[in-house]
Amino acid sequence: MDDNYDVLVAGGGLVGATLASALGRRPGLRVAVVDKSPPPPWPGGEYDVRVSAVNRASQTVLGNLGAWEAIEKRRAHAFCAVAACVGGDGEVLFHAADIGETHLGHMVENNLIIRALTERAGDSVVRITDSITKVHQDAAGVTVATASHGELRARVLAACDGPGSTVRAQCGFATGGGDYRQRCIVANVQFDGDHRRTAWQRFLPHGPLGVLPLAAGHCSIAWSCADARAAEIAGMDDAGFTAALADALDGRLGAITKVGPRLSFALSHMRAADYVDRRVVLVGDAAHVVHPLAGLGANLGIMDAAALAAPLLEAHAAGRDPGAQLVLRRYERRRRAENATAQAVLHAFNLVFTRDHLQSGTAGMVDAALTLANRVQPAKNLLMQLAAGLSGDLPALARPVLRGGA
Numbered sequence: 001m002d003d004n005y006d007v008l009v010a011g012g013g014l015v016g017a018t019l020a021s022a023l024g025r026r027p028g029l030r031v032a033v034v035d036k037s038p039p040p041p042w043p044g045g046e047y048d049v050r051v052s053a054v055n056r057a058s059q060t061v062l063g064n065l066g067a068w069e070a071i072e073k074r075r076a077h078a079f080c081a082v083a084a085c086v087g088g089d090g091e092v093l094f095h096a097a098d099i100g101e102t103h104l105g106h107m108v109e110n111n112l113i114i115r116a117l118t119e120r121a122g123d124s125v126v127r128i129t130d131s132i133t134k135v136h137q138d139a140a141g142v143t144v145a146t147a148s149h150g151e152l153r154a155r156v157l158a159a160c161d162g163p164g165s166t167v168r169a170q171c172g173f174a175t176g177g178g179d180y181r182q183r184c185i186v187a188n189v190q191f192d193g194d195h196r197r198t199a200w201q202r203f204l205p206h207g208p209l210g211v212l213p214l215a216a217g218h219c220s221i222a223w224s225c226a227d228a229r230a231a232e233i234a235g236m237d238d239a240g241f242t243a244a245l246a247d248a249l250d251g252r253l254g255a256i257t258k259v260g261p262r263l264s265f266a267l268s269h270m271r272a273a274d275y276v277d278r279r280v281v282l283v284g285d286a287a288h289v290v291h292p293l294a295g296l297g298a299n300l301g302i303m304d305a306a307a308l309a310a311p312l313l314e315a316h317a318a319g320r321d322p323g324a325q326l327v328l329r330r331y332e333r334r335r336r337a338e339n340a341t342a343q344a345v346l347h348a349f350n351l352v353f354t355r356d357h358l359q360s361g362t363a364g365m366v367d368a369a370l371t372l373a374n375r376v377q378p379a380k381n382l383l384m385q386l387a388a389g390l391s392g393d394l395p396a397l398a399r400p401v402l403r404g405g406a
């Protein structure tokens, strides 16, 4: 069977859409995206409940792909500070001005990012709405069985099909990880107070509660709770949920005036031992799943997509096989250690700040430690630069001035 495509992207979520858009810019490279669902329409009216903190590096990738302008024109909300506390007065405040920046990131609806990327890629990328059911690898390519489009064949299969990746399972990639026994409840909420363009993170005994600024008076909340508490919250009506949230926030942002529909996600961490195997490459949540407490998962995945696009495009330009192990390993080398470090830090944060000890006598100590940490400005600046994606080993697409190709 002839190859249908050079690169087949399994999954057109935030990460798959980024990769497809980066590859679709190169004439002559045959790229297709297969996703169970069609690309979302432009969001309008009320905010969609799935919203992400997009850091500076991801913003640059989206800008270099020509998608950021359309996003910003519709609605993207810059935040210029992040404040973390455990409940008392102790707080660590990270402010963009301390590192000479105007903002640390933007809050953007996931569907808006996917739509903008899809529009930019346009007809240069084939879109197939279908489910991948089976994958077969051989020396020359990868054959993918779909539920209703028969078999598709490509020289490279990029698995961007999320945490429960069918491709990863089909190809037998080894993974490690575990269940946090937490769920994250997300909702859009309105307050009568001013969020001051600050993202708040409150570490509560059951798990971290993030309040992320949208338009004035509007916030997105991401409330991670132990399973039992999450089940209680899921059973609450609007009034009960409002009261529980107000209690958890301790009046920080004023009175809650409206709560939107809630979604809840089981939380786990996962790490693939290898990202590459016989023309199949894992990208984004298919390769690594992190706790959402720092809003980093999609940002790591967008960096993966930017880092993978570079060797694929180079191989294509040089007339080499983009599925060669050497080509794909370049991506793996660049991203695996970086993702593992981020994962370890987030895991440790969740363990340290979210346990019964915060209910026992040590909460005061953690509070005091935060007050102290707030004074260590150089360490704070370093953390801020890393989280915003302003330092570290950034792929070319994530650098503000694009020097040719990806």
Ligand SMILES: Cc1cc2nc3c(=O)[nH]c(=O)nc-3n(C[C@H](O)[C@H](O)[C@H](O)COP(=O)(O)OP(=O)(O)OC[C@H]3O[C@@H](n4cnc5c(N)ncnc54)[C@H](O)[C@@H]3O)c2cc1C
Pocket: 010, 011, 012, 013, 014, 015, 016, 034, 035, 036, 037, 051, 052, 053, 054, 130, 131, 132, 133, 160, 161, 162, 163, 165, 166, 167, 184, 185, 186, 222, 265, 283, 284, 285, 286, 292, 294, 295, 296, 297, 298, 299, 300, 301
């Ligand atoms: C509550 C919560 C809040 C978060 N907040 C943030 C944040 O603020 N900032 C941030 O950076 N990250 C955040 N994250 C993490 C972020 O959402 C994920 O890291 C990101 O969505 C991963 O993108 P992805 O494209 O790899 O996978 P997904 O978003 O899971 O997309 C996978 C795609 O593959 C498709 N697919 C799956 N299986 C198949 C199949 N068999 N055949 C065809 N298509 C298939 C799906 O339809 C989907 O479109 C958050 C996560 C959670 C749970």
